[in-house]
Amino acid sequence: MTRYISLLSAQPELLKGIQHGIEKESLRISPDGKLSQESHPSGLGSALTNSLVTTDFAESLVEFITPVSDNIDETLGQLADLHRFAYQQMGSELLWPLSMPCFVGGEADIRIAEYGDSNIGKMKTLYRKGLHHRYGSVMQVIAGVHFNFSLPAHFWQQWHQWQAGAESLQQSQSAGYLAMLRNYRRLGWLVPYLFGASPALCGSFLQQKNSALPFEKMGQGTYYLPYATSLRMSDLGYTNRAQARLQVDYNSLTGYLASVDRALHTPEPRFAKIGVKVDGEYRQLNSNLLQIENELYAPIRPKRVAESGEKPSEALARGGIEYIEVRALDVSPFHQTGVSADEIRFLDVMLVYCLLQESPVLDCDGLSEATRNITTTVLYGRDPNAQVEVSGQLVGLKVRAMQLLSEMRAVAEVMDKAAGGYDYQAALAKQLAKVEDPDLTPSARLLNEMQQRSMDNGCLGMHYAESHKAELLAQQGSNFYSDDALQKVAQLSVEAQKEIESESSVDFEQFLADYFA
Template sequence: MLHIEDDTIKKLLLKGKFGFELESHRITMDGHLAHTAHPFPGDPHISRDFSEDQIEINTSPYDTAEEAIDAMEGYMAQVQEALCRKDRQECLWPFSNPPYIKNERDIRIAQYYGEERENTTYREFLSDRYGRYLMTYSGIHVNYSFADELLARNAEIDGVPYDRAYKDRFYVDLAEKAAAYGWVLVALMAASPVMDSSFFQQGVYDGTDFCGMASPRCSELGYWNQFSPMFDYTDLDAYVDKIQSYVDEEMLVAARELYYPIRIKPAGKYSLEALREQGVDHIEFRMYDLHPFSPLGLNLRDVKFAQLFLVWLASFRIERMSGGMQVQAVQNFKNAAHYDLDAAKVTVPGCICENEICGMPKRFSGSVRETAICILESMRAFFGEFSIEVRDNVEYQMDKMTDESKRYAVQVRREYGEGFVRRGLSLAQKRQRQLLQKASREAEGKERG
C-alpha cells in the first residue's frame, strides 16, 4: 500500500510510464474485411492480432500519456498512408464491433511462416475452440508502470529494501485490487452497443442489432475462457504457478490464452517464464473499447484515468479475495458491460485500512451504476487536493454515471443505431483523410522549419 501521507510519495504519485496497444480491422471501402496481406511484416510496432486484417499498433512506454498518444498517431498515419497506396484502397474500422462478415472463412487467420509458424498454429487452435467470430472484436490495452523512485521511497517508509521482490509484491497486490474493482473501467469505457446483423445471421447485411450490451466483447458475449480462473495472489511465484497449472492441466494451451481483463507483465514479450525470471514491469488493462469519437480511437482523459484509478487502488487495502469472490469478480466484469447499468449488479470487497483512506465501506452489493458512483465519489475525495486537470478527469467519468447522455454507449447507439456499417464506413474514411492531411501539414511545416 502506498504511504500517501508522505510528502515525497505525494510528489511522485503521478509519475509513471504509459504504453498503448490498439487493435483495428483493415477494411475495404465497401465495409468488408480486407483479404490482403499484412502491409508491415517485421515491424515491431505494427503487427497483427488474430486475423491477417486485424492491425495491432503498440507503442513503447513513455513518461506521459500525451507522448504515448503522439507515438500512436505517428504509427496510425503510417498505416493509413500505406492503406491509401494499395491498388484497392483500404482504411481502418473505428469500432470495437466488426463491420460486415460474410462467413467464418471471411475472417482469415494471420499467416506466419518459418520460425514464426507457431503463431498461426496457435490461432488455428483458437479458431477451433472459440470460433472466429469472437476473435473479430477489437479494443485498446492500456499499460502503466509506477516510477521506481515512488516504490523505492515507499519501501524506505516500510523499512525494507527496495528490490525485485518488493516490486513484484506491489504489483501482485495491485492485480488483486484491479480484479476486484476493474469492472468500473468497463462501465466507463464501453462504446460498442450496436453491431451489424451479419455477426449473428450469416449473409444478412445492413441490419443494425442491439443485443442489450454496451460492450459485447467484455460481456458474456465476448471471449472468455470456458472456466472461471482462480489466481493465487500470495506472491509472484504463486501467481505464475497457478496460471501454469491451467496450462499443465490442458485447460489452456498457453498462458496467453487466459482471457482476463488484467495482466501483470514483464518488460518485452509476455510469457510466464519471462514474468518469473524478470519480474513485473507493468500492469495492463485490456477492457477499453475503441473510442469512435476520438480521431485515433483513444481518448486522452480515459487513458489518463487508468493512472488515477491505479494510484487510488494502490493507496488502500482490501480484504483478500476468496475463490467465491474471484468468481464474482469475473461476473462483475461481464455485468458492467451491460447497457442497463441499473439492472446489472456487482458485489465488491471493501477497504480494510485503519485510516479508511479510500472511503469505501466493507463488502457491499448494488447496481453497476450506484456502485460505480460510490467508487468515483471515493476517488473525488482522494484527489480533492490535486490539480484541476486531475479533478476534472474524475468529474468527467462521474458525469458518465450520473448523466446517461454522457455515456459513450448511449451516444454510439443514438448516432449509429441505424445503418451501423454504412455510417461507420463514412467515419472511417473521414478519419483517414483528416489524419493524412494533418500528417502532410506537419511534414510541410518541418520542411519549412
C-alpha cells in the first residue's frame, strides 16, 4: 500500500469525484406502531417506474433511491427531501427508524408489493411471492441501507498505467474493483461493529424464528444480546442458508459470473417441494437456488447499470464492473434518514484502503473465515474478549480493529488532500473512538438508552419515528428537490406504468419463457 499512497500523495486529484448513491429502506407503520396495512401511497407515484421512491418486498417497505452524485451533502440532502415528501403523502403513518421490524403479528400481516398488470410488474410480484414461500415474509421486511460506490474514470485511467499490464482499461478496472471486494469481505466485520444498530428486537419477530441464542429480556417484549451489534446480519436476519453451499468466486469477473450463473441453474430440492405453478397459480419463478440474480444475498456485490432488457450479469459481461454495492449497513435511528456523512466518508476510506492493500485470491477457507468473523461481530462484537480470525490465527477484535483503522489514516489524509479540509480524518477519528470505547457504538447507545429510559425497543423506535417525522416536516424549504418537482416525478411515473401496461402484448407465461431463455 505504501507505493500507492506515495503515488496518490503526489496526485491527490485522482481521488476527486468519488461517486455515491444510497438506497434506503423503511417500513411504514401506523400511529400505534404496527405494520401498515395500507397500499403504497398514491402520492408517491408508481412503485414500478418511480426512480426515486419505490417499494422493496412489501407494500409497506418503502425504498428511497438517490441519483449518483460526487457530493456527499447533496446525496444526504436528496435523501432528506425524499423522506419529507413521503411523510407528506403518508398521512398519520410513520417510518420505522430501525432495521429490525416493528410489531409484526404474523406472515399474513405482510402484504407483498404490487407492481401493476404489466408482465414486468407481475414478474416483480411473483419473485417476491417466491421469496415468501422460500424464506418467509418476516425476514423480507428487515430494512437496510445499500451504499453504492465508484471511483472516477480519471482514477482508473491512471490505475491502469500503474499496473503496467497487458490487459485493457476495462479489465484493469474490473480487477481493481474485485480486489477491493475481496479485501472488503476479509475486513467487512468492521462495518457492523462500527455502525450496527440492531442489538435488540421485538418479541413478535423472535416468535417467528427458532433460535438457541442466549437472549435476555427487557421490559414487556424486547429481546437482546448484551454484546450484539447487528442482529440484522445474523442468522436471525437477512440471510439465506440455502446459499451457504454456494461458493461465489470473487477472484475474476469470469469466475464471478460463472458462479452466479451456476446458482441460477442449480435445482434446490427444498424449493422444488414448494412447486413453481400449483393449481394454475405461480408460487415462484423457478425452483433453482436463485430465482434471479437479485436473490444472491451478499454483503457486497459488483454492479453495472444495465441497459433496457439487460440482466445484471449481462451488463457486467458487456462492460465490466462500474461500481460496488455495499449491503451491510443497518438503518441508524440516530439520523433522520438512517445514514450519516461520517458513515459515508468512513466507507470511502475503507473501500479505497481495500483497493490499495494487497488482495490475494479469496478461497473457500477465506470466505468461511470471513463469515465466522461477521458472526462473531454481529452477536458478540462489543465483548472485551471477542476475537476475530486473521489467516487462521485468533486475534483480539479490538486489537485488530485498532490496527486496521490506524493503517487507514494514511488513506484518509490523501483523501482530505483531494477534497480539501479534514472531514475524512475526522470521520476516521470517530470510528477509532468507538473501538477504544464500545459504549460509543450505535448498538451500545441503543441498549443504554432503552435501559436508562426504561423503554422497550418498540417504544424507543416510536420515539425516534415521531421525532424524525416532526423535524423533517418542520424544515423550511428543500435541500435539493422541491415538492413540486417530486410531485411531477410521481405523476410521470404513473403515466409511465400505464404506457408499459398498454404495450404488454404477450401472455405472462410466454414472457417468463422469453426472459429465462
